[in-house]
Amino acid sequence: MPASAATGDKAPPRQAATNGSATGSLIIPQIAIAVFTETEELARTAEAAAADRRLQRTRMTVHGGGLPAAIELYGKGPTPNLVIVETTAEDAALFAGLNALADVCLTTTKVVVIGHRNDVALYRELIEQGIHEYVVAPLDVMALITTIGRLYKSAGAQKPGKVCAFFGARGGVGSSTVAHNTAWSLASSFDSDVLLIDMDLPFGTAGLDFNIEAGQGVMEAISDADRLDEVLLERIMTQHGERLSVLTPPLTLTNAYDLRETDFNGLIDIARSSARLTILDLPHMWTAWVKRLLTDADDVVITAAPDLANMRNVKGIVDFLRSTRPHDDPPKLVLNQIGIPKRPEIKAPAFATAVALEPSLSIPFDPALFGNAANDGRMIGETSTRSPVARSFVELGRSLISGKDVSSSAKKGINSLAARLFGRR
Known part of the structure; x- marks a missing residue:
């Protein structure tokens, strides 16, 4: 001794x-x-x-x-x-x-x-x-x-960055949109280096959403795991502005992506030392490696639409996370596409009661706002800087950095927008 x-x-x-x-x-x-x-x-x-x-x-x-x-x-x-x-x-x-x-x-x-x-x-x-x-x-x-x-913390060592996994309760609920806008908002509004990793290997949309040329960054990182370090990671990721880096998937259908549970371990370790926050945009699938990344992330954001199938899936995901992460904070829930005309939907209070989780954000259905941004390869904060939706992504990013819930002012702004759009009181 x-x-x-x-x-x-x-x-x-x-x-x-x-x-x-x-x-x-x-x-x-x-x-x-x-x-x-x-x-x-x-x-x-x-x-x-x-x-x-x-x-x-x-x-x-x-x-x-x-x-x-x-x-x-x-x-x-x-x-x-x-x-x-x-x-x-x-x-x-x-x-x-x-x-x-x-x-x-x-x-x-x-x-x-x-x-x-x-x-x-x-x-x-x-x-x-x-x-x-x-x-x-x-x-x-x-x-x-x-x-x-x-x-085991080295004297003077830089504090490791956080990793946040974004996951959709069903396909098409907008989890990637929420992840990408949150990453961009954090990098633009705070003095923080953000790394976004699009992990939907065959069909990811990060290249389209940010209007960047998509390389094979994710596959290069995990295929060359023994050589992967901060220098190699910097070489294979794409810079978008001063603070945001994007690691894009291969987007090729010639290969099957039957990955092992531990294939992303090296990449996540290097990511922690490279950025204050790493956002994992996970595909809607249930494999060993997806479960592992959800379990190991510091924070989890679940995006869902307000219907019965999403509610069932959210409850299952929340139950899974509570069993595998008993000493972590609960995931954050984002209800998206609120107020689609003529579509019956479950109100947020009833949804929250059923899944035992209060929504951090409820984002109204606005096809013009989101459609124009997607078609232009831009984020909501670039096309409508002052909109409550843009501010909500800033607050969601702030909550991931600080560990606190989304501010009540952000929630109030989104709710008032929904009321104006859809006549709610």
């Missing part, structure tokens, strides 16, 4: 619990972690953390017995990269146990102690003795994951 180089005044023991959005972009490397617990509460927390998407690269095991069990186990074999021990011992027994653990630890092993006393003096002494972190119980899952992530 290496001695800590830090000396002097220390921060108090950490207690803060965090939510999913605050820890979504943590990158934890491929390490082995062992947790030794004394309480059932921490054991349950550690088991839940081991199953979380942020620790999917790690090999995490949970043992009972606390510090004595760790000493006994590692007296017979090598220690993992990180050992986390829970203790209720008093000072003398605690330091004796940690000294015994140090005798059997590799010098590269990091040690975290989870205690039950909020004692600054104890914290300082533990750090001076070489413990990498002291955390006060109880911890929730996010607090435990954040503690692990902090240990």
Whole structure:
């Protein structure tokens, strides 16, 4: 157990619990972690953390017995990269146990102690003795994951960017339109580098929507995964303005796109270090790699039309995400194409009740506005800068960056537009 180089005044023991959005972009490397617990509460927390998407690269095991069990186990074999021990011992027994653990630890092993006393003096002494972190119980899952992530964050390293997946409840509901306009609005309205990846490999529309020549950027990235780095990614993506980069699909029907679940891992890792926000425009299909990207994204935006089939599909998607992302914020719901003449539709409150998710935005049906923008290869914000719809995409992008919901003013603007267009009150 290496001695800590830090000396002097220390921060108090950490207690803060965090939510999913605050820890979504943590990158934890491929390490082995062992947790030794004394309480059932921490054991349950550690088991839940081991199953979380942020620790999917790690090999995490949970043992009972606390510090004595760790000493006994590692007296017979090598220690993992990180050992986390829970203790209720008093000072003398605690330091004796940690000294015994140090005798059997590799010098590269990091040690975290989870205690039950909020004692600054104890914290300082533990750090001076070489413990990498002291955390006060109880911890929730996010607090435990954040503690692990902090240990492996390089000093001065740039904060990794967020990844947001846009997915349509059905084909044709406008998920790509929402994704592309949100990406453009973010890059145009904020000082943020945005990367848009069109993942509809045979039929993607990013090239048409932005009026750019579509290369085979996505396939080049995943076909050359061993060579992929920030330099190669910059070469194969298309720049649209100063802040927006677009990675286009191959758009060829000569090949089948039967991809593996992990084929996009390298691309997503590089994207995180290249842009503040990466937007994945996912096709409406249900494959292993689509499910993986939805599960691993920091945020998910579901676009749906207000009818029964969309409502059923949204409920299924939301249920899936809640089961695979139990410690993340819920997805954001965009209801699109509201008010198509003569089409019966489910009102937003009833839709929200059925899927147990409030819409972040409800966008009115406006074929002239969206049709003209699409035919010109331009975004809504370019063709109608002051329209409530354009502002709504700005607010949706802001919410993805900040982790907060779309502002009430944006929702009010969209709703008032719908009222004017379709006579609603």
